[in-house]
Amino acid sequence: MNFMASTQPENRLLGPQSDSQRTLYPYVTGTSVVALKYKDGILMAADMGGSYGSTLRYKSVERMKPIGKHSLLGASGEISDFQEILRYLDELILYDNMWDDGNSLGPKEVHNYLTRVMYNRRNKFNPLWNSLVLGGVKNGQKYLGMVNMIGVNFEDNHVATGFGNHLARPILRQEWHENLSFEDGVRLLEKCMRVLLYRDRSAVNKLQIAKITEEGVTISQPYSLKTYWEFSAFKNPTQGAVGSW
């Protein structure tokens, strides 16, 4: 054992034993989640990939889960931290149900709870390495929010995590409008997911689209997008690029 264990470093964050007690880097990660509000509720899309660094190791990871009666949670980032968050939320919903008083936690409340958890973990330098998308409908009110590992949280008509922020949000800013129909919403999400599939190296072509309305949650069966690789720019990608081979 460690003979110098009697004097532990005062700041537990510095010192040999401290590093095994906090998250330093993620290991198995999920990539972007994209979500938007539509006429009846929220639509969310995420692929089913779990990457181990640059290896696309797990191809059937469900990164969207229903929470209670009114919410849907999608996560990108470290998958094991997502599973831990699901356990916290499970306990939260269980205690809420046990009151049996006709009330239940809505998406706004769940989002706030998650924000507190993420921010407090960040303050202890032991983050849950995720970017979370929380969407839901309660009493006719649609809600869509996001919170990430440093505790930044906000609410908007359309959100995305990771690469989705750079590739999908510009598309959504142009083409999103109030009261999208279900078909239009799915088409828009698929457009975003297709761009991500072409350009994000950790994307896999197996995705699910989830919908949450006042009636409840439906998560689609996994399916793949049709891709087109005959674009002339793909044929000879380095033409004109100086120094490329």
Add this chain to the structure above:
Amino acid sequence: MSSIGTGYDLSVTTFSPDGRVFQIEYAAKAVDNSGTVIGIKCKDGIVMGVEKLITSKMMLPGSNRRIHSVHRHSGMAVAGLAADGRQIVARAKSEATNYESVYGEAIPIKELAQRVASYVHLCTLYWWLRPFGCGVILGGYDRDGPQLYMVEPSGISYRYFGAAIGKGKQAAKTEIEKLKLSELTCREGVIEVAKIIYKVHDEAKDKAFELEMSWVCDESKQQHQKVPDDLLEEAKVAARAALEEMDAD
């Protein structure tokens, strides 16, 4: 059965010469003075009902819940000192969530009953703790089907088809024995429990009461919940009608 245990009843750690622990028996008396609590095991689930005696007209109906959910699949109806009951329920909830976090599945009802009984028994072993002044009927649905347990202040716990505690327990037990439980569905069971509670309620001694009922059954998707309002109304109407029929004789 009420004997004065002069000198041997001062502490829960004292046996009497005839082998009784009087403090525990006195604790059971606290349970006997409370409103009746019934539980029955039907074909497809458990139904529990409580005769909540209303002490003041100011009390809001629906408050002072006597039946609590312990986990998704189980619930507990409490008779006796309400505050003691809250402690037992809190402990049961904690045992249930602890089991789930360690073993990854919902706590089997048998295991939950054992843990609750151990806890109640624990408080009968030390002179600086007093026994719980409440009895508990625990009903749940796990993969072995619906199960009903009763835990007494002594820490004894048995599994039952039908159980009753509180003021009208003798009369209630007689009524329960008349029922053919293996053929009753929970829907029918709810009506029967309401009828029994209305029947054993003593109009002379206690004035008003509120009926609280819960169930865990296939219809509730094996989740413990309050009996839905429409079925509860139906049960109350049927119970009142049955009472009037009896009075008419």
